Amino acid sequence: SNLESLLDFFSDIKPSENAERILRDRYLLKDGEGKYLEHSWDDIARRVSRYIASAEILYNDDIEKIRDVEEKFYKLLKSRVFLPNSPTLFNSGKTLSRDVFQKNREDMSLEDYKKIFNSRNRHNMLSACFVVPLEDSMEGIFDAVKDAALIQKYGGGVGYDFSVLRPKESSIAGTGGKSSGPISFMHVFNTTASTIEQGGARRGAQMAVMRYDHPDVIDFINSKKNNDGKSVLNYFNISVNFDNPEEFLKKLENDEEIELTHPNSNIKRTIKAKELFDLIANNAWKSGDPGMLFLGRHNKYYALSDVTPVSATNPCGEEPLPPYGSCNLGSIDIAKVIDFVELGNPEGENNDLFKELIYWTARFLDDVIDINVYPLEKIDRVSKEQRFIGLGIMGLADAMYKKDLPYNSEEGRMFMAETLAQFAYYSHLASSELAKERGNFPLFEKSKYKNGFIPFSMLNDDYSENIRQWNNLIKEHFFGEGKKYKRNVQVNTVAPTGSISNLADTSSGIEPNFMLAYIRYMTDKEGNRVPLPYMNKILRDKLDGDLNSELEAEIIEKGSLQNIEGIPEEIKKVFVTSMDISGMDHLLAQNVIQSYLDASCSKTINLPKEATVDDIKEIYKKAMELNLKGITIYRDGSLETQVLTKAKKE
Ligand code: ADP
Structure with a gap:
């Protein structure tokens, strides 16, 4: 088929020297003594494809079919047209007996696949994104510390909502003492993260969220004030959550006050909306933190918000999740796809190829859910009841270079919007296809999909003729077949792809090249x-x-x-490059892309060193006015060591 020719074409292209170096340093499996068990990308593609395909035994006892699936997965990986998140590459089949990975595909029996599936163990944790709930009690907090430690040990990133904790100086019934407050506990989580070596592969990453009307919000906003990227809460990104940004904008305009309260405390404070906003912008100017997060908007597009509302995001912000939720990610390199497909055109010649590619990548990620070994029983349950997958893209900037489309132009944004609309549409078709084959996600009957629901905002039909056509197809789907079949509560996200874009030799996520x-x-x-x-x-x-x-x-x-x-x-x-583009153009790109994502995207609004606090305020306001789900800025040079999302390419 056409998909075969695309995958074969890129399978012949070798990883660059830089990609090889990263493979050697971090991805090739080693034994306990540090001796390499794997030697090339091909070895990894074989291991991971075989391991993930063995989940197919749950749905399929036709050995020929399972081998075909393995081969498909192998080609997806080998070509580097699709890469799953790092934990899947690190941990697939890790610590399992090597023999079964060395067999020829034709010699694999059903028993072999079953053996793989049944010998999986806690080292085989495959997801990048988690949210752990906090409880406003000493026991609850330290349970969460333990949960988070386990997740990070196997390479996952964690987000928390610290609003749950009562403000500092609140009384504690029982002991007669006073609470030391959420910020002090953030330091506990930070220290824990700092002591966990993720198998030597990378350092931990966490997200702390706090509501804008929590009595300690000012301390929260200032919590990373003296951060130089190395010292203060350096295992955290922080974001202030505004459930209703429209309301906050009004308060800003009318110069109103905000009451800061907490259900478990007598402490009450007030602050002017303007003062709060100034403080956020000033700190972001200094160090990039805090960002703003709009969880109300996330819940609006989340089909189970009435059952288990999302309460925080993963560390880089692209994946909002409910308590104990997890998500595994995978990204398609559209800079490769664009050599074969005229992206964004509803009548494009090779659209079927793209559609098929998306089906197989979605199936890969859906299999990951089943073969995954979750760090906690509770996470296992939520992950399987809801079946989040985060299928995304990388290579956007390189794809646009190939098509002579400036990132910071109306025609560039048109391309982004149309491509993402196509991507979202095909992804949801794939999830429905999988539901027909394997059943809906278990909580489907309680979800908004049942009554016809579109899980993203979409752009106005007038935006372009192509958008009008994609919108129609999307509506037809969600008010037709999508009301009956959905395998995954959410399907799309765009990750930073900080490491895997290097492995794929492409530009990262939806970011311009640095x-x-x-x-x-x-x-x-x-x-x-x-x-x-x-x-x-x-x-x-x-x-x-x-x-x-x-x-x-x-x-x-x-x-x-x-x-x-x-x-x-x-x-x-x-x-x-990132720095050639104005902050507003970064934001407008995020806006059109986010309109077709059910989860969110990792995006940094890069600003020049000379940008002022007012520039930042203008951008934050625009993010609230438009329907953005969150916003992160970074002013050039403001941190010596730049954290995770803000990091330059390695
Ligand atoms: P990769 O390219 O390695 O697959 P990404 O840069 O795309 O990873 O990040 C995806 C997600 O993985 C992040 O949003 C975060 O949840 C998690 N993550 C990334 N880096 C780390 C890290 N060092 N420790 C823990 N989790 C991480």
Whole structure:
């Protein structure tokens, strides 16, 4: 089929030197003594595809079919057109007997697949995203510390809603003492995270959320004030939650006061809306934290919000989850797909290929839910009752370079919107297809889908003719078949893809490239630092004969083309970097993309060093006015060591 030719084409392209280095450092399996058990990307693709395909035994006892599924998964991975989140790559089949992974596919028996499935153990934790609830009691808090420790031990990121905890100085019945407050407990979670080595692969990451009307919200907003990226609450991103941003905007306009209260405390405070907003913007200016989060909007598009409302997001903000919820992610590199598919066009020639690709990737992620070994029984239950998957894209910026579309232009946004609409539509078709084969997610009958419900905002039909057509197809689906069949409560998200985009040699998530060229230093076998010059390969092809060593050096030095003489304007316009793009253009990109995501997306609004507090306020206000689900900014140079989402490419 067409999908085969796409996957075969990219399977022949080898990972770059940089991707190989990351594979060696972090992904190839090693034994207890540090000796490599795997040697190449191909080894990983074989292990992971076989491991995940063994979940198919739950639905299928036709050995031929299971082998075919394994082969499909293998090609998805081998081609690097699709990559699951890091924990799936790290932990699939880890600690299992190696023999069964070395067999030829044709020799695999049903018993072999069953053996894999049944020997899975706690080391085989495959998800990136978790939310753990807090309880306003000493016992509850320290239970959560333990839960979070286990999740992080196996490489997951965790989010918490600290609003639940009573403010500091509140009385504690029973002991007659006073509570030390949510911020003090954040430090406990931070210290715990800092002591957990995630198998040596990476450091922990957490998200702390607090309601805007919690009595300690000011301390919360200031909690990372002296952060230099290394010291204060450095295992946390923090976000202030406004369930109803429209209402807050009104309070800002009318210069009203906000009452800060907590159900378990007598403490009451007031603060002017304007003062609160100034404080948020000032701190964000200094260090990027806090961001703003609009969980009310998340719940609006979440089909089980009446049953288990989402209470926080994972560390990078793309995945809101209910208490004990988890989500496993996977991303399609659309910079590769675009060589074969005219993305965004409802009448595009190879659309079936994209549709089929999305079906198989959704099936992969759905299988991950079943074979996953969750760190806690409670998480196992919620994950299987709701079956969140986070199918996303990466390579957006590179795809746009290929199509000569500037990221910061109306035509660029049109492309983003149409592509995401197509992506969302096919993804939900896939989830319905899977439901027909395997059944609905168990809580389906309690969900909003049952009565016809679209889990994202969509853009106005007038936006473009293509959007009008996608919107119609989407409505037809959710008010037709989608009322009966849905395998997953939520399907789409866009992750940062901080590591996996490097493995795929593509741009990360939906972000513009940070730099077009730079020098990376690697350590060779003798321990010497050797420079490894890098240039975006689409740019290299574009400049072709015009590229000489002098020009290359200049691009490396500047990272951007904008201030280089002699490069044609058309090229400068298209090959923009994060820092070439205004904050507002970042935000508008997020807006059109988020309109077609049922979960959310990881996006940083990058601002130049000279940006003012007022610039930040304007952006935060715009995020509230538009239907954004949250917002994170980062002002260039404001942190010495930049945390997770804000990190430059490694
Ligand atoms: P990757 O590219 O390694 O798959 P992403 O950068 O896409 O990971 O991040 C996806 C999600 O994985 C994050 O939102 C977060 O929930 C989790 N995550 C990322 N990095 C870490 C980390 N160092 N520790 C724990 N969780 C992480």
